[in-house]
Amino acid sequence: MSSFCSNCARTMGFEEPDIDIEEIASTQLNGYYVDELCEGCGVIGIGKDENGVIIIIEEDGSNAPWDPEEDRELKCRLKNNYNEQEIN
């Protein structure tokens, strides 16, 4: 079974995300996150910062405010391609 976040579900044409980022974040207290794994973009955590801004935890451990319009699946593919070029 595959799980895709709100951003990936939209870019892939699915009607309902398996991982509804906004809904999941709404259940978190400020400053906390929950583990979620999206198979499209590799998001591993969803939460809120101290100010209540929705935060995405990335595979590499970095985090950034959630952009609902971002094509995260494309971003992930580009990042992986760049990594391949660096190895070569």
Ligand SMILES: [Zn+2]
């Ligand atoms: Zn995703």
